[in-house]
Amino acid sequence: MSDALELYGANTGNSLRAAIALEEAAIAYTARRLDLRAREHDDPVYLALNPTGKVPTLVDHAYDPAQVINQSNAIIQYADARAPGRLSPATPGPERMQVFDRYFFFVTDVIAPSHAAFFLRQSGLDKAADAMDERVINHMLFAESFLTETFMAGAQFSMADISAFTIITAFRDRLDWKQLPRLSRWYHSVEARPAVQRGLNAFRET
Ligand SMILES: N[C@@H](CCC(=O)N[C@@H](CS)C(=O)NCC(=O)O)C(=O)O
Incomplete structure (x- = not known):
């Protein structure tokens, strides 16, 4: 687990694909579960991170200001870039x-x-x-x-x-x-x- 990297999400396909990518890339992160039924994704604090009010969102505190990624597929690309070879062959071809x-x-x-x-x-x-x-x-x-x-x-x-x-x-x-x-x-x-x-x-x- 790492508070330096937070993945906000819920039990939905987009969030789970992002979580699987981080896990397969062996990148430590803290999962922050949002209760969509309770509309926690409409909370102003979350909307400041993701104005679309959708999940997932990745927050990387290694950057200042923190890097925020709102698209599940961009999170998968982030994981691929940080762990070359784990989610795609590292060599072009x-x-x-x-x-x-x-x-x-x-x-x-x-x-x-x-x-x-x-x-x-x-x-x-x-x-x-x-x-x-x-x-x-x-x-x-x-x-x-x-x-x-x-x-x-x-x-x-x-x-x-x-x-x-x-x-x-x-x-x-x-x-x-x-x-x-x-x-x-x-x-x-x-x-x-x-x-x-x-x-x-x-x-x-x-
Ligand atoms: N293109 C976005 C789509 C995100 C998305 O549609 N998330 C859905 C769950 S799968 C969501 O947050 N729905 C809650 C809502 O719209 O109220 C991505 O791939 O991350």
Whole structure:
């Protein structure tokens, strides 16, 4: 644990991906859980850190003034930059680019539309939400075709696995796992990683 680095978050995909990235990068931090139901993210003290009132937010007190990062994917990049080689191959080249390629596939083609579906459902547009969710699931199924090695982008665990894991978890009851042997094997091996488990527990209610 380190008070020099604080990660504000909740038990949501964006916060958990940030926590898993810090854990996998072996960067010490203190998790600050916000109760979204109690709307703690609307507190003026938190809004001063993140004016959008969303989680996660990373605060790095090693800088003066402190460095504040509001985007989960920027926090993952922060972890990658601080611990070269842990979340992507450190050396420039095809292996490193494949990690970014797969990472952005999950960020833009899976996570982003699933957020859009959530918003559509909240707005009462269930049919549109269903269509969007179907698109999300089809993109997830596509991963079965490129999962030829142990991880999403090759033989090494990477940020591509982090971006895939929480969103696939959110949809796991809607996937036909018997038809997805590679995805199934991958899912269990990522789930079993101690750092992934620590990240998943970072904001759990005690
Ligand atoms: N693009 C932001 C999205 C953050 C976001 O949408 N967070 C949600 C939880 S997953 C949130 O804070 N929702 C609370 C609210 O909007 O009231 C990121 O990736 O960090």
